[in-house]
Amino acid sequence: MHSKIEPWFQSAKLTFDSEIQGNQIVDHRMVLGMRAGYESETENLLHEMSHFIEIDDSRCASPGWGLSVNMAYFPGHPPCTDPRSFQAPAREIRVSAIQRVLSQHFNIEFDDFTWAKLIYDWVPGSCYVLAEFEGLPEWGDKTFSYDEHVKLRCDKIKEAIVAQSHTWTIEQVRDEWDRKCQLLEQRTL
Numbered sequence: 001m002h003s004k005i006e007p008w009f010q011s012a013k014l015t016f017d018s019e020i021q022g023n024q025i026v027d028h029r030m031v032l033g034m035r036a037g038y039e040s041e042t043e044n045l046l047h048e049m050s051h052f053i054e055i056d057d058s059r060c061a062s063p064g065w066g067l068s069v070n071m072a073y074f075p076g077h078p079p080c081t082d083p084r085s086f087q088a089p090a091r092e093i094r095v096s097a098i099q100r101v102l103s104q105h106f107n108i109e110f111d112d113f114t115w116a117k118l119i120y121d122w123v124p125g126s127c128y129v130l131a132e133f134e135g136l137p138e139w140g141d142k143t144f145s146y147d148e149h150v151k152l153r154c155d156k157i158k159e160a161i162v163a164q165s166h167t168w169t170i171e172q173v174r175d176e177w178d179r180k181c182q183l184l185e186q187r188t189l
């Protein structure tokens with residue numbers, strides 16, 4: 001474990017685990033997972049720490065942060081996510097902004113475009129990027145190749161992450177972390 005991160009885990013009700021993905025309650029403790037797919041990295045832990053900081057108080061003690069994804073079922077097609085709004089990507093942008101501040105503080109690499117692309121590719125609702133951001137060409141605009149269209153959209157997400165990260169200081173991030181830890185102490189997990 002990164003030596004600068006360990007002091008953040010003072011609460012008896014909060015820990016981390018390299019084999020867990022996302023966040024879970026295990027033995028009455030909130031466990032932040034470091035695992036994402038086949039990898040187990042500090043970056044993933046910072047992402048879950050950022051979710052904990054971003055999530056509303058009522059859900060900070062819930063597995064999966066109490067978030068659910070709508071699924072769509074079409075005959076003959078595997079189940080897939082059903083995007084209904086920009087809500088999910090908007091949350092991931094807020095989370096990534098916090099993660100960017102944490103990463104800078106811990107001297108851990110945070111690539112703005114990589115995280116923007118992750119959000120664009122994986123979070124249902126990012127199909128609304130055109131409606132959410134100004135100055136983007138329509139998909140039908142043949143001036144741009146498919147890859148260029150994707151890059152322009154990811155750039156908008158990237159700019160949002162960077163801009164929001166500037167609204168936080170590391171002290172504010174830490175204060176919100178400590179406040180959430182206190183909330184956990186009061187809850188029965």
Ligand SMILES: [Zn+2]
Nearest residue numbers: 047051092095
């Ligand atoms: Zn996330």
